[in-house]
Amino acid sequence: MKNPSSLYVHVPFCEQICHYCDFNKFFLKNQPVADYIEACGHEMKMAQAQTPIDTIYIGGGTPTALEDEQLERLLELIHTYFIVKPDAEFTVEVNPGSASGATFAMMRRYGVNRLSIGAQTFDPGLLKVINRDHGEGDVETSIELARDAGISDISIDMMFGLPGQTMEQWKQSLKRLVSLPIRHVSAYSLKIEPKTVFYQMWNKGQLTLPGQDIEAEMYDWLYEYLHEKGFQAYEISNFAKPGYESLHNQAYWNNDGYYGIGAGAHGYVDGVRHRNHGPLPKYLKAVEAGKKPWLEAHEVPVKEQMEEEMFMGLRKRIGVNGQRFESRYGLTVEEAFPGIVSKLQDRGLLQKENDQFRLTRQGLLLGNEVFEAFLLP
The missing domain is CATH 1.10.10 (Arc Repressor Mutant, subunit A)
Structure with a gap:
């Protein structure tokens, strides 16, 4: 297997926890954020990456929950320990309304040229149902600020099959979506995952979902409508204007290797898949001891490959x-x-x-x- 040319960095901090989210995340308040960022730098150094990096993705959690100085330090560490190609696809996840024009300008100086903005829905009632912390107009404002800073390659995340969501609400959200100056859409059906608020509600019979037939109808309408508006389905859940397909995600789907940095991150290097410790104390302790913060690792046999x-x-x-x-x-x-x-x-x-x-x-x-x-x- 060739050396990885893709990098994923996980920022596990959030100012609010969404009811559907099962990613490794923690409330931002009172967390050792500065120590965590430096630990990520130490893990990057341990990776001893030699191959120039084609794609970078900073996800979460909420990367833009960090203060500008903290996020800048993380970007600086990436450039310290990895050879980033001048034309690399460099994506950062953004929560609508969580970044200023100065934040986007700083990102651009460090090579960030693509954003993934988590809209999920444009229906104010459904935003409350899923416990999102952004409101009316925040998506549009973030896009405008990003474009002013020189970042015009923008992807929007959407969700369907949400509790109480109707077909009409889904159609209205998609109509609002395509009116935006964006080039990529990721759209996923809701999955009820363990250790989420929705899972607890589901077990108590407090969650009303649209059902599989409605979900299938929502996906069908999504597929046809986005195609009509010039977005090609290049993967089951991802749609792009021609030439704007996500290179980073394609590294995963092509079964290529990638570096995974941060608490709870996954990586695939030299034929070995690994998963990092999720809890911050365990992650920090491992890195401070000069060890790779791996919770588990296994060499992938050919059959599994x-x-x-x-x-x-x-x-x-x-x-x-x-x-x-x-x-x-x-x-x-x-x-x-x-x-x-x-x-x-x-x-x-x-x-x-x-x-x-x-x-x-x-x-x-x-x-x-x-x-x-x-x-x-």
């Missing part, structure tokens, strides 16, 4: 290239997964054209069934 190649690669609309698969693993897709391709083709979920395997339109809706089919016994 082939599985990942298929179920991550099939998320992309372009699908999995058969020649690339064979050059990596020494087997054709059909040889690696006997009988699976023909079975999925017969069900109308998978198609093969010019040695390219991809999901059909029906396969998009039943993606998890397809992915499970490529799990070898």
Whole structure:
């Protein structure tokens, strides 16, 4: 496996916790933020990265919950310990209304050229239901400030299947979305994850969800409407204007390696997948002792690599290239997964054209069934 050319950095601090979020996160107040940032720097140094970096993604949590000086220090450390290509795709997650024009200008000076803004919905009532801390007009304001600072490559995150959400609310949010000067959309259906407020409400019977049929209808409308407005579906949940597909996310879907820095971050380096300690004290203690802050790590066997190649690669609309698969693993897709391709083709979920395997339109809706089919016994 070639050395990674992608970097993910996790900022686990939030000023408010969303009811659906199961990412590693902590309330910002009274946290050792400065110590954490320096610890990330030490972990970056331990990575001993040699290959120039093509893509960087700072996620969370809420990176823009940091003070400007703290975020600037984190950006400085990235440039200290990694060789960042001048034309690298450099993305930072932004909570609407949480960054000033000065914040965006500072980001731009350090090479940030892309933002992922977490709108989720434009319906004020639903924003309260999911416990978002931004309000009416904050998304538009953040976009305007970012563009004034020279950052025009902007992605918006949306969610559907929210508690009590109607089809009409979803349509209105998407209409508001496409009126914005953006180039990329990520749209995900709500998943009720353990250790979230929604999970507790679900267990108590206090959560009313639209149901799978409505969710499927919402996705279908999303797909058609964004296509009509010039956004191509290049992955199950991601849509872009031509030329603005996320390079960083494609590194994941192509089963390429990447560095993962920070509490709870995942990485994939030299054929080894690892997950860092999530709790801040454990992460900080490990780094202070000069150790890699890994909670767990395992070398990925070839069988597992082939599985990942298929179920991550099939998320992309372009699908999995058969020649690339064979050059990596020494087997054709059909040889690696006997009988699976023909079975999925017969069900109308998978198609093969010019040695390219991809999901059909029906396969998009039943993606998890397809992915499970490529799990070898």
